Amino acid sequence: MLGLPAEKLSRLANTPDLQRWWQNYQGADLGIDNYARFMELALSCPVGEHRLLAKYDLVAIKEGKAIIFDWKTYTKRPRNEWLAARWQTRVYRSLLAVAGGHLNGGRPIVPEQIEMVYWFADYPNDPARFSYDAKQFKRDWSVIEKFVDEISSAKKFPLTEDEKMCRFCTYRSYCDRGKQAGQIEDAEAEMEAEELFDVNFEQIGEIAF
Numbered sequence: 001m002l003g004l005p006a007e008k009l010s011r012l013a014n015t016p017d018l019q020r021w022w023q024n025y026q027g028a029d030l031g032i033d034n035y036a037r038f039m040e041l042a043l044s045c046p047v048g049e050h051r052l053l054a055k056y057d058l059v060a061i062k063e064g065k066a067i068i069f070d071w072k073t074y075t076k077r078p079r080n081e082w083l084a085a086r087w088q089t090r091v092y093r094s095l096l097a098v099a100g101g102h103l104n105g106g107r108p109i110v111p112e113q114i115e116m117v118y119w120f121a122d123y124p125n126d127p128a129r130f131s132y133d134a135k136q137f138k139r140d141w142s143v144i145e146k147f148v149d150e151i152s153s154a155k156k157f158p159l160t161e162d163e164k165m166c167r168f169c170t171y172r173s174y175c176d177r178g179k180q181a182g183q184i185e186d187a188e189a190e191m192e193a194e195e196l197f198d199v200n201f202e203q204i205g206e207i208a209f
């Protein structure tokens with residue numbers, strides 16, 4: 001457990017979903033008993049003339065090894081291939097390698113010592129674990145730099161012609177493609193969209209990165 005006030009939190013779990021998730025969480029062994037834990041951790045670093053920022057649910061560190069935890073409440077357990085291709089998986093691991101040294105006694109955390117774990121509140125015994133290495137880090141960071149550079153130098157930002165993309169977009173109300181912000185965190189919508197577009201993320205990984 002994470003040193004959270006269990007009794008107090010139990011009282012807050014006042015819907016069937018929350019109660020189930022909380023029970024699953026309480027019964028889970030995350031394997032980080034002797035780790036230093038950083039909850040709701042924000043890390044950032046400059047990329048070009050911008051700043052990349054990410055907020056982590058939990059980063060656990062012990063003797064140079066770092067495990068990133070991200071809690072998910074998906075009703076369907078996503079495929080590992082889909083999770084591996086997500087920007088979150090790639091940005092979180094690479095940013096920790098770049099900006100996490102202060103959590104590790106001032107020494108950079110080497111990519112081989114970084115792992116990211118998606119823990120699913122409805123599938124507590126089936127977390128998705130992603131290791132990392134220097135080659136993946138180099139690939140991810142150069143793509144991030146390239147994208148930031150492209151965005152910085154773009155003169156025009158035309159709306160996509162493929163309006164299916166807008167269904168789960170956080171910014172859609174600005175584009176007049178929905179009255180409210182889309183739920184970017186709603187992975188089910190993303191997964192649905194993935195099926196809709198018939199995207200093969202493994203293939204994209206090979207080609208683009």
Ligand code: SF4
Pocket residue numbers: 158159160165166169170171172173175177
């Ligand atoms: S709503 Fe989102 S995806 Fe659609 S055009 Fe606007 S920014 Fe692009």
